Amino acid sequence: MKLIYTHENRLLVELAKSRLEVAGIAVKLKNEFAQGASGELAPSQAWLELWLERDRDYEHACQLLQDAEAEQIGWSCLDCGEDNGAAFDYCWQCGKTRPAVSKD
Template sequence: MKLVYTNENLFLVANARNILEAHRIEVLLKNEFAQGAIGEISVFDAWPELWLVNDADYEKAIAIIENASSHQGAAEWICNHCCERNDASFELCWNCQSECC
């Protein structure tokens, strides 16, 4: 297993997990509840971590996470099918699951 992503914010780690699982990359979330142990263990040892089950997925997983991170500050898009606004990081419409643009 290889560590693919870690952050002090559990929400960001869980989001990365959801993105990778949507691409059919199997991951494990470690330290999900470890922040309650801060003081007994190092702060950095309590950060949530995302680990790949299959090491062969490492390069693909890194590329996917970097791509998702690069959409920050990008423009929203409007679905051509249902006219719903979507965040730039969405590849599919959250409302009707149609592809971007």
């Protein structure tokens, strides 16, 4: 088993877990109930951890999580230069469509 992701925010770990499971990658959560020991442990030792059940899935899992992170990055409108959040498919300033992201 290999550690693939850990974070203090449980929601982000659960989202990573869901993305990997949808892709057919078997994962396990560790430290689910470690919050109760947070006074005895360093805070980062109580974070929820996501572990791969098969080491051979590591490269594919890393790529999936990198792609997910890239989807959350904002973008700049090519027409007016306005910065837009990742959730916007259209520029909120001028209404132009978000440019397509190339997958090289």
